[in-house]
Amino acid sequence: MKNRIKDLRNAANMTQQELSDLVSVSSRTIISLEKGQYNPSIILAYKIASIFNTTIENLYCLKENLENEEKNI
Incomplete structure (x- = not known):
């Protein structure tokens, strides 16, 4: 899923390490999030x-992702 994490960070x-420390996950999780390879929990x-x-809607470009998903259906 497309997101703006890397741009905002x-x-x-x-x-990535500083962000991972702030949200109590590994830097590998942040890397996966930024690449769109992992969808996080709501928390x-x-x-x-x-x-x-x-x-959350802005962070994860939800409108754009929904429009892209609808085009693919």
């Missing part, structure tokens, strides 16, 4: 969104 001058998504002062 870079804009905040934050490393993890909320924690990340809160750090970047955004919504």
Whole structure:
């Protein structure tokens, strides 16, 4: 699933390790999230969104992802 984690993290001058420490996951989890290889729990998504002062919907480009999914049906 497309997301904005890497963009927001870079804009905040934050490393993957720093973000992983803030949300209590491994840096490997952050890497997988950024690559769209792993979809987080609601709690993890909320924690990340809160750090970047955004919504889960914005963080995970939900409108865009839904539109892409509907095109593929």
